[in-house]
Amino acid sequence: MSSNPTIIYTLTDEAPLLATHAFLPVVSTFTKAAGIDVVSSDISVAARILAAFPEYLTPEQRVPDALAELGKKTLEPDANIIKLPNISASVGQLTAAIKELQEKGYALPDYPADARTDEEKAIKARYNKCIGSAVNPVLREGNSDRRAPRAVKEYARKNPHSMAPWSPASRTHVSHMTHGDFYHGEKSVTVQGAREVKMELVTPSGRTVVLKPKVVLQDGEIIDSMFLSRKALLAFYQEQIDDAKETGVMFSLHVKATMMKVSHPIVFGHCVRMFYKEAFDKHAALLDSLGVNVNNGMADLHQKIANLPASQREEIERDLHACQEHRPALAMVDSAKGITNFHSPNDVIVDASMPAMIRAGGKMYGADGRLKEVKAVIPESTFARIYQEIINFCKWHGAFDPKTMGTVPNVGLMAQQAEEYGSHDKTFEVPEAGVANITDVATGEVLLSQNVEQGDIWRMCQVKDAAIRDWVKLAVTRARNSGMPAVFWLDPYRPHENELIKKVRTYLKDHDTAGLDIQIMSQVRAMRYTLERVKRGLDTISVTGNILRDYLTDLFPIMELGTSAKMLSIVPLMAGGGMYETGAGGSAPKHVQQLTEENHLRWDSLGEFLALAVSLEDLGIKTGSSKAKVLAQTLDAATGKLLDNRKSPSPKTGELDNRGSQFYLSLYWAQELAAQTDDAELAAYFAPLAKTLLDNEATILAELLAVQGKPADIGGYYKADEAKVTAVMRPSATFNAALDSLGK
Numbered sequence: 001m002s003s004n005p006t007i008i009y010t011l012t013d014e015a016p017l018l019a020t021h022a023f024l025p026v027v028s029t030f031t032k033a034a035g036i037d038v039v040s041s042d043i044s045v046a047a048r049i050l051a052a053f054p055e056y057l058t059p060e061q062r063v064p065d066a067l068a069e070l071g072k073k074t075l076e077p078d079a080n081i082i083k084l085p086n087i088s089a090s091v092g093q094l095t096a097a098i099k100e101l102q103e104k105g106y107a108l109p110d111y112p113a114d115a116r117t118d119e120e121k122a123i124k125a126r127y128n129k130c131i132g133s134a135v136n137p138v139l140r141e142g143n144s145d146r147r148a149p150r151a152v153k154e155y156a157r158k159n160p161h162s163m164a165p166w167s168p169a170s171r172t173h174v175s176h177m178t179h180g181d182f183y184h185g186e187k188s189v190t191v192q193g194a195r196e197v198k199m200e201l202v203t204p205s206g207r208t209v210v211l212k213p214k215v216v217l218q219d220g221e222i223i224d225s226m227f228l229s230r231k232a233l234l235a236f237y238q239e240q241i242d243d244a245k246e247t248g249v250m251f252s253l254h255v256k257a258t259m260m261k262v263s264h265p266i267v268f269g270h271c272v273r274m275f276y277k278e279a280f281d282k283h284a285a286l287l288d289s290l291g292v293n294v295n296n297g298m299a300d301l302h303q304k305i306a307n308l309p310a311s312q313r314e315e316i317e318r319d320l321h322a323c324q325e326h327r328p329a330l331a332m333v334d335s336a337k338g339i340t341n342f343h344s345p346n347d348v349i350v351d352a353s354m355p356a357m358i359r360a361g362g363k364m365y366g367a368d369g370r371l372k373e374v375k376a377v378i379p380e381s382t383f384a385r386i387y388q389e390i391i392n393f394c395k396w397h398g399a400f401d402p403k404t405m406g407t408v409p410n411v412g413l414m415a416q417q418a419e420e421y422g423s424h425d426k427t428f429e430v431p432e433a434g435v436a437n438i439t440d441v442a443t444g445e446v447l448l449s450q451n452v453e454q455g456d457i458w459r460m461c462q463v464k465d466a467a468i469r470d471w472v473k474l475a476v477t478r479a480r481n482s483g484m485p486a487v488f489w490l491d492p493y494r495p496h497e498n499e500l501i502k503k504v505r506t507y508l509k510d511h512d513t514a515g516l517d518i519q520i521m522s523q524v525r526a527m528r529y530t531l532e533r534v535k536r537g538l539d540t541i542s543v544t545g546n547i548l549r550d551y552l553t554d555l556f557p558i559m560e561l562g563t564s565a566k567m568l569s570i571v572p573l574m575a576g577g578g579m580y581e582t583g584a585g586g587s588a589p590k591h592v593q594q595l596t597e598e599n600h601l602r603w604d605s606l607g608e609f610l611a612l613a614v615s616l617e618d619l620g621i622k623t624g625s626s627k628a629k630v631l632a633q634t635l636d637a638a639t640g641k642l643l644d645n646r647k648s649p650s651p652k653t654g655e656l657d658n659r660g661s662q663f664y665l666s667l668y669w670a671q672e673l674a675a676q677t678d679d680a681e682l683a684a685y686f687a688p689l690a691k692t693l694l695d696n697e698a699t700i701l702a703e704l705l706a707v708q709g710k711p712a713d714i715g716g717y718y719k720a721d722e723a724k725v726t727a728v729m730r731p732s733a734t735f736n737a738a739l740d741s742l743g744k
């Protein structure tokens, strides 16, 4: 193995993976000049599935557990990882991926949705490790620093994206629970001394059901116990569905079934069943026998009834339609295809869906393809309230103006599986009524106790003290480096956050905060304060827990820049390394569809360009490589030029796409390297490439454009064919030859 400094570049899924097939050859070509190795690590959902079932595969088919290896790497001080967004799979996506792999000759077992035998249960448990947020919590061994780079913000100011107007008369609003949700019943404690606890349910008959036998806690860790009442949730849904019908606004449900992979599919399923209550009641036995589980969306139902005799299937469909007659209109995901908000629990993901709605003037698409006012149902009140606050603000002040609005960077708590990231294996649908206790294993002392009923969702979260210290330090550093005020969005009425507030106050004293403006405010006040400043063009750092990290780093970038793909998204790893995420958005499934139908990839790799520059800069500092530093500086300059010259991908087929944008990045990067005077060797090395690319600009663009407008075959979705994807993503022989010729 070489001892060269190494950048690990992740291979993920969907649009970012396609873009990687074009960009990675560029990255390797440029970094080779500085003696930097670039290695890839396949953490796609397909690779993770294959890694989980080696004994079902032939030796040639087996793959290493790249995610586990990468997770270990994050704990090493020299880690330098570029992490692209990956699919956090729903059960629907998981089963589709399994089917595709089986068809490709991988003898994987089926997903046993209704596991009964021990063997089936074991298989299901292995598969369940591949669903939801399975990657990010493993790799994010540091807190989150997300912000719009200055050049990107300036570009957005000069080239504002469209923002639909807001009317003060808009009836769009957020509906959330006012009792019985996680917020209202939460209890929290900071543990004194390392210990082990268990989660157990004591039934009225005195029987003890151990749901989680052991959770290891460190000294000073904050833990919470909270539950969401099934009864209260159902009553809430009933009220909201009736209210939307009576008042004539469209109904929409926004959850995060990926990150809250245990609780939110349940929360989603209750809403679907309530909406179609009469049909579900009437066909309960049949739907049950078919194993229909609408926690996985209506898609699951339609798939499972597809093979019923026509008359039976049609009766169910008729009864479902009959429910719609006396229900409010539903927001659509794809009105042309008749795909509603209930199709799949992660077609509408709250972090991206609410900003899109706010940017559209408080509207979502209806079944007729028109934008309409909407009731946005976000059951948990903990964070739903921030969206109502921004809606209030927009109704009063009108839409934000990207030309003048301030910026809101975020410092987010997420290290070491903080908060919701660590809750996946500590979230349970309560099997029977009782007292839910978090109990010290050694002493039997009950630390936190809740009265729960059957069907309630009970969960425990943890945050390690070291993660909190690091988060406070990062917030102070960002406030100091940026000169912006920083606001901790923490609510003293929420027990968990009250514990956090105590620690924040303590750890702030470890730092020199002289001259800094650092405040602590509850979320709604923090939102209001921040928006008042945003409107006046003033910048404010939001310092938040994990969920608001996620929500705000889509919300503000989408308002400010039109997309969260243009964010700088850094995870300073606590062990000393760095992970550079690309943007704050996801894997844009719609983009893949456009590529396969029309051979146009509108994915913007700006996030990758920004991440690579910081990765190179960091590598330069840590290894003392001046060449890496020059590569970083010139890449930044090239990215600025790309923006100025408007060479980002267009969403329209027939115009410049991801591949064309990457060509321009390569051209500008080579030109910047050739022109710089800090490293003559690099300048001489890249001058011929700069010339070849410029001389052949027209030819390359023509070659790139020639392929568009026709379907593209990539040989699969979850595990596309390498050779085919490479052929599709590198269609310019002239560009490929120019890259290949470098250094020869």
Ligand SMILES: NC(=O)C1=CN([C@@H]2O[C@H](COP(=O)(O)OP(=O)(O)OC[C@H]3O[C@@H](n4cnc5c(N)ncnc54)[C@H](OP(=O)(O)O)[C@@H]3O)[C@@H](O)[C@H]2O)C=CC1
Binding pocket: 084, 085, 086, 087, 088, 089, 136, 258, 347, 349, 352, 353, 563, 564, 565, 581, 583, 584, 585, 586, 587, 588, 589, 590, 591, 602, 603, 604, 605, 607, 651
């Ligand atoms: N870091 C991670 O690993 C993350 C992963 N995800 C995962 O991604 C998947 C999709 O999530 P979803 O909530 O739909 O959000 P996405 O961010 O993938 O999609 C929302 C929209 O944002 C726009 N967009 C996002 N990134 C880019 C980009 N680089 N270039 C151009 N446009 C972009 C696209 O708009 P348009 O269609 O108008 O072009 C896209 O349709 C899920 O599986 C989710 O779990 C989500 C967030 C982060």
Ligand SMILES: O=C(O)CCC(=O)C(=O)O
Binding pocket: 088, 132, 133, 134, 136, 137, 258, 259, 351, 549, 550, 553, 584, 585
């Ligand atoms: O971890 C996930 O599933 C999604 C994370 C996400 O949306 C984000 O980090 O912004």
Ligand SMILES: [Mg+2]
Binding pocket: 351, 550, 551, 554, 584, 585
């Ligand atoms: Mg997000």
